[in-house]
Amino acid sequence: MTGTGPVLAIDVGGTKLAAGLVEPGGRLAAAAQTATPAELDAEGLWRTLDALASRVLAEAGLTPAGLSGVGCGCGGPMKWPAGIVSPLNIPAWRDFPLAARLAGRFGGLPVRLHNDAICMAAGEHWRGAGRGRSAMLGMVISTGVGGGLVLDGKLVSGASGNAGHVGHVVVDPAGPPCVCGGRGCLEAIARGPALAAWAQEQGWRPGRPGVTARDLAADAEQGHPIALAAMRRAGRAIGIAIASATHLCDLEVVAIGGGLAQAWSLLLRPLEQALREHLGLDYARGVRVVPAALGQSAGLIGAAALLLAGDRYWPGPG
Amino acid sequence: MTGTGPVLAIDVGGTKLAAGLVEPGGRLAAAAQTATPAELDAEGLWRTLDALASRVLAEAGLTPAGLSGVGCGCGGPMKWPAGIVSPLNIPAWRDFPLAARLAGRFGGLPVRLHNDAICMAAGEHWRGAGRGRSAMLGMVISTGVGGGLVLDGKLVSGASGNAGHVGHVVVDPAGPPCVCGGRGCLEAIARGPALAAWAQEQGWRPGRPGVTARDLAADAEQGHPIALAAMRRAGRAIGIAIASATHLCDLEVVAIGGGLAQAWSLLLRPLEQALREHLGLDYARGVRVVPAALGQSAGLIGAAALLLAGDRYWPGPG
Numbered sequence: 001m002t003g004t005g006p007v008l009a010i011d012v013g014g015t016k017l018a019a020g021l022v023e024p025g026g027r028l029a030a031a032a033q034t035a036t037p038a039e040l041d042a043e044g045l046w047r048t049l050d051a052l053a054s055r056v057l058a059e060a061g062l063t064p065a066g067l068s069g070v071g072c073g074c075g076g077p078m079k080w081p082a083g084i085v086s087p088l089n090i091p092a093w094r095d096f097p098l099a100a101r102l103a104g105r106f107g108g109l110p111v112r113l114h115n116d117a118i119c120m121a122a123g124e125h126w127r128g129a130g131r132g133r134s135a136m137l138g139m140v141i142s143t144g145v146g147g148g149l150v151l152d153g154k155l156v157s158g159a160s161g162n163a164g165h166v167g168h169v170v171v172d173p174a175g176p177p178c179v180c181g182g183r184g185c186l187e188a189i190a191r192g193p194a195l196a197a198w199a200q201e202q203g204w205r206p207g208r209p210g211v212t213a214r215d216l217a218a219d220a221e222q223g224h225p226i227a228l229a230a231m232r233r234a235g236r237a238i239g240i241a242i243a244s245a246t247h248l249c250d251l252e253v254v255a256i257g258g259g260l261a262q263a264w265s266l267l268l269r270p271l272e273q274a275l276r277e278h279l280g281l282d283y284a285r286g287v288r289v290v291p292a293a294l295g296q297s298a299g300l301i302g303a304a305a306l307l308l309a310g311d312r313y314w315p316g317p318g
Numbered sequence: 319m320t321g322t323g324p325v326l327a328i329d330v331g332g333t334k335l336a337a338g339l340v341e342p343g344g345r346l347a348a349a350a351q352t353a354t355p356a357e358l359d360a361e362g363l364w365r366t367l368d369a370l371a372s373r374v375l376a377e378a379g380l381t382p383a384g385l386s387g388v389g390c391g392c393g394g395p396m397k398w399p400a401g402i403v404s405p406l407n408i409p410a411w412r413d414f415p416l417a418a419r420l421a422g423r424f425g426g427l428p429v430r431l432h433n434d435a436i437c438m439a440a441g442e443h444w445r446g447a448g449r450g451r452s453a454m455l456g457m458v459i460s461t462g463v464g465g466g467l468v469l470d471g472k473l474v475s476g477a478s479g480n481a482g483h484v485g486h487v488v489v490d491p492a493g494p495p496c497v498c499g500g501r502g503c504l505e506a507i508a509r510g511p512a513l514a515a516w517a518q519e520q521g522w523r524p525g526r527p528g529v530t531a532r533d534l535a536a537d538a539e540q541g542h543p544i545a546l547a548a549m550r551r552a553g554r555a556i557g558i559a560i561a562s563a564t565h566l567c568d569l570e571v572v573a574i575g576g577g578l579a580q581a582w583s584l585l586l587r588p589l590e591q592a593l594r595e596h597l598g599l600d601y602a603r604g605v606r607v608v609p610a611a612l613g614q615s616a617g618l619i620g621a622a623a624l625l626l627a628g629d630r631y632w633p634g635p636g
Contacts, residue, residue, distance in 0.1 A: 077599075077600070077601075133477070134475075134476075134477050135476050135477040135481075149566070149567070151469065151474045151475075151476060151481065152472070152474060152475050152476070152633065154470070156469050156470060156474075156567070156568075157452075157469075157470050157568070158452075158453050158469060158470075158567055158568020158569070158601075159451070159452050159453040159568050159569065159570040159601070160568055160601045161568070162568040162599070162601045162602075163453075163469065163566070163567050163568040164566070164568075165565045165566060165568070165599060166565075166566055167565075168561075168562075168565035168566075168598060168599055168602070169562040169565060169566055170489070170558050170561055170562045170596050171488070171491065172491060173489065173490060173558050173592075173595075173596070178598055179598075180598025180599050181597075181598035181599075182561065182565075182595065182596045182597060182598030182599075183595050183596055184596065185565075185596075185598065240488050240491050243488055243500065244486075244487040244488045244562055244566075245566055247483045247484075247485075247486035247487060247500075247503075248467070248481070248482070248483060248484055248486075248487055248562075248563055248566065248567075249467070249474070249476055249481050249566075249567075250474075250475070250476020250477050250478055250479070250480040250481040250482075250483070251476070251477065252477040274491075277491075277500065277501050278488050278491070278500045278501055278502065278503075279499075279500060280486060280496055280497075280498025280499035280500030280503065281395075281480070281483060281486055281498050281499075281500075282395070283395075283476075283477070283478045283480040284480075284483075284486070315470065
């Protein structure tokens with residue numbers, strides 16, 4: 001990093017696009033977002049994102065020359081580190097060269113792009129719940145279940161940049177099929193749509209179409225027994241996956257974000273019960289499981305951390 | 319590392335003690351072993367180990383001054399990196415300061431000590447099945463199930479030096495209690511004694527007392543249906559744990575050693591079947607699961623690798 005200006009941070013999700021300015025110390029100084037347009041083609045979607053980023057810069061009175069780089073989180077899968085993205089929930093982009101387009105638009109600035117859940121984990125480790133810890137798992141539980149793994153103080157890439165996919169830890173070998181092609185993955189049980197579908201199979205009748213895990217959590221808050229059972233099922237599955245990850249990776253802290261984390265009070269008890277049952281080894285019992293501290297800002301702050309935190313969240317020099 | 323002489327490598331297990339000389343390039347130039355005495359106290363056991371190491375040196379015509387360091391693997395748990403050991407299967411050593419004793423005996427030489435399964439993984443990554451790979455899990459399946467994790471080309475320590483404990487990944491949340499205090503861990507199902515006990519519960523009658531997983535594997539080779547079912551159960555559990563670890567850590571290769579790996583032909587099919595069922599994501603499907611390439615030498619070569627491979631298998635400078 002040569003500049004001392006802020007980093008333009010971008011977060012591309014299936015529901016919303018967000019852009020912001022992150023100061024070198026990690027403060028999110030400005031941010032804007034817009035719903036991800038569903039009807040546009042690849043170029044239309046790019047223009048929407050470009051306009052959003054341009055607006056954030058204009059409102060701050062900045063030109064690209066005043067930035068020190070561009071950090072971007074995007075839904076997976078992707079070719080990494082090339083930054084060629086095919087987000088599951090954004091059909092318009094298939095093999096879209098997002099990192100190269102950003103580099104073209106912000107000519108001369110360094111651009112780094114990674115999985116959005118990995119950015120959330122980087123943000124939480126850099127400036128959130130994992131600050132100062134050597135071993136952290138960040139989890140994002142919403143439409144899917146993603147994550148990022150920081151071990152020995154550094155973001156783990158894995159062989160192909162895909163380390164951190166905690167959503168596909170097997171929590172019940174006899175469990176339901178997963179969208180990944182496997183069976184009994186955490187995501188197959190705990191992702192929002194799976195939770196809502198399970199509750200409806202059990203007889204939950206929310207009285208309107210298009211219900212989500214948010215409605216389910218609201219009903220659980222009201223004491224609806226099937227909704228409560230669904231949240232218990234999710235909390236328990238999350239706890240089993242955390243037990244496996246903690247034993248394997250010797251984690252100190254697990255930070256959970258995403259929509260479902262907003263139902264924390266409903267998830268916590270079954271999650272802790274599962275940890276009590278499945279966390280055996282002494283070193284593992286001390287793991288702290290906490291809600292993400294940066295909330296909705298974790299993704300943007302983490303996208304900026306790809307550039308601002310030395311090579312802690314990006315491999316090698318570069 | 320200052321010297322160019324060999325490293326004295328030591329491997330302390332519940333069954334045997336081994337010592338050897340490992341050349342800077344990784345060749346095991348000499349080795350000796352002896353059964354771990356069960357009846358001795360802490361000092362008696364230390365003298366046995368000291369005598370074994372002294373014999374290896376004497377037979378090679380070396381003095382400690384000709385060595386460049388001492389690397390040691392030991393059964394866990396331990397205080398690490400201090401090297402104060404309390405091996406589960408060696409009751410005589412509880413909080414025994416093994417690293418400090420080795421440093422005293424071989425005054426002036428650098429001494430590094432780690433979990434024996436981690437040494438096996440380091441050895442397999444340095445000179446065996448994981449050579450040149452960025453992401454590898456080494457597993458040791460015998461009386462217990464241990465392991466070591468190499469990610470982004472480096473051994474992962476975890477928060478307390480305990481990363482790699484793949485034996486306590488949950489493979490069946492409704493499974494049997496584990497010696498760790500958890501439930502449904504891989505080790506609770508696939509460790510040798512658990513396998514033999516399960517087979518006996520199912521009606522396996524080997525006709526003599528004190529049977530082991532080795533007898534079970536021999537009977538399975540002969541087509542004994544319960545013995546075959548036990549090996550299928552183990553292979554399947556190993557496969558589920560590998561699927562979880564591969565998704566989470568984006569592994570390229572898993573190298574399996576330890577006594578049970580000698581029954582490879584019996585384990586492979588159920589293991590691969592479990593991988594087909596539970597490995598969903600594209601990046602994970604390419605993982606190679608192979609027997610450890612260094613066989614019984616992996617532990618000694620890996621103990622030496624703690625010193626001989628720069629800081630790849632040991633954190634930071636030092």
